[in-house]
């Protein structure tokens with residue numbers, strides 16, 4: 001598929017998800033769907049947890065403080081937001097930024113997996129333990145971060161969440177160090 005075709009497929013998936021409306025309660029508490037942003041033909045897909053207030057306002061994932069830090073780290077390895085694809089497990093902002101409920105995650109998975117099928121990235125990067133545990137319930141982020149894992153046809157790299165690392169100096173440096181592994185890892189896949 002060309003990049004344009006992939007974008008069209010992603011748009012179709014968003015339209016289908018909205019038509020099916022599997023999370024009416026979550027949807028009615030949010031301003032809009034936050035489907036994902038960036039290159040539909042990207043080598044790397046980043047997956048966060050759920051949109052926050054800024055993301056809900058703009059309809060774009062990772063545009064708040066955590067997103068700014070993510071963009072800085074991308075810049076550090078010579079990439080821009082437009083080069084990668086960024087999304088979340090759950091596509092509507094949970095009220096008061098509470099954690100998504102297991103059934104909300106469950107109801108969001110087929111959309112997320114369909115996005116991955118269209119984009120066909122080389123590398124899927126989970127941000128934070130919640131996003132990691134959706135794919136790898138058995139892993140613990142303090143041990144699993146920065147170590148690639150192969151599963152169900154994808155290579156995953158679990159990383160700490162930029163929001164958690166923002167105000168924690170040690171975690172911040174760990175996340176920056178893990179980020180530095182990405183170019184070599186991509187090259188090897």
Ligand code: URA
Pocket residue numbers: 048049050051052055060061062063064066067088163
């Ligand atoms: N945190 C997330 O997990 N996702 C966003 O889109 C923004 C902040």
